[in-house]
Amino acid sequence: RHARGEEFQLDPISKEVFAIGFVMGAGMGLGGDVISGIVNTSKDGMSAQQRREFDESIARFKEEGINQSESELRALDEFMQTSEGEKIVNEAIEENRPEEIPTIEPEVAPTPITEPVVAGEVTQLGRISPDTFKGRNIFEMTPEELDVAAKQALKEEKDVDTEVLGEELGARYDKLLKTADSSNIDRADVAQAEIDKIEATLTNEQLDRLSGIGEAGASAEELADLRNQLNDIDIESEQEMGESLKFIMTKLPSHTDFSKMTNVEKTSVAVLRNANNLAKELGFDTARVTNIAIKASARRFSPSDAEFMLRNIKQL
Known part of the structure; x- marks a missing residue:
């Protein structure tokens, strides 16, 4: 978020803020129209005057040569300068996040060991999925x-x-x-x-x-190791929880096919799922935690590098 009149330094980050909401809520499975849904739902919650100002902001950004999608996100970023605007957008994020976390089935069913182990004799253990x-x-x-x-x-x-x-x-x-x-x-x-x-x-x-x-x-x-990473989440406050997730943001996958994710990507999704569960248990505002996490991650890089390092979120 930036003050009115200031140069928009981190425009790509707004997109990540909205997109990452799906990870906090569902872990994976983001549809390509979630961002558009957030924009439209936000507009539905605006007054007539707010919608006019919002559309004028979009038009202003488009005149600067910015595409429609990015112009909408910049306009939302401006709209969120007020507490009312932030509330409307956060509610839109909640409304557009997937309802359920899809169940991930094992790639290969485990084969039980039926033969007893004889002392001094080497036996072959049953094979199961690496995950x-x-x-x-x-x-x-x-x-x-x-x-x-x-x-x-x-x-x-x-x-x-x-x-x-x-x-x-x-x-x-x-x-x-x-x-x-x-x-x-x-x-x-x-x-x-x-x-x-x-x-x-x-x-x-x-x-x-x-x-x-x-x-x-x-x-x-x-x-x-996975247990330790899931536990490495600060639960003292919404601010500290978001800050503790900043390194995870750059390790998320660029797709939603779990079977094709690397272990690092799978772990990142699992950490965010656990953070979401903890946030709900503690009564935290998950949209705010998400916003803090993305902003904290972006601060680690220059504006152009932040867009590159967080690119996977907006590709989902």
Whole structure:
């Protein structure tokens, strides 16, 4: 938003403000006419005088060589200078956001393990979708559900280590793996050297089991990482929640086909869905949180760079 008479520095951002409303409300599935719907609904809520002024603003921007869509968004940005205008536009965003979050079905149904594991014998685990754990899409889980899943996956992974290496060496191997990730480089190097010695005695099949190769499901580490990202949302106030989402804005997908999104894009959608749920629980104005998030993200860049970095929102 800018003051009247000032140069319009972040005109692309207004478009993102309206478009991002769908993510807060539905996660994905934005129709191409949502922006147009917000503009039309906003005009329906204006008085006759406000509509005339709004149309005059559009005409003024078009005379400057700006296209119809961008002119409408600039005019809305001006209209939102007043509390009444902001209220009308925020209500339009609410009215035009999708009603339901579409259910994401697993790409491949999980295959249960029916054969018992025999000590000392390497077995092939059932394959599941990379985005699932026990048949559930991990990007639709709550932080609490992900926490339970991460702990369960970690136990199962330790069981595999015990199966392949035996109880004593398996426990030692688990500790070495943690130490190898230590910020203490010397300790990490010593641990990795011992890991290499242990793995040098194993067959390729055993190494695959330890590494999770052949299993397409989410690992304990992946589940815990997603849980942590969902929890990394500030809930102290609407302002702080919006600010905490600013880095997510530039990681959103340029399309709505979940199966073609990268893990980073899927995670970004999941984080915003969780933020929406938290905002509703806390009684926050989700439209205001959205506005704050986009503006905070835009401040990280120059005006031209902001348009590029946030381009995916307006392409949805």
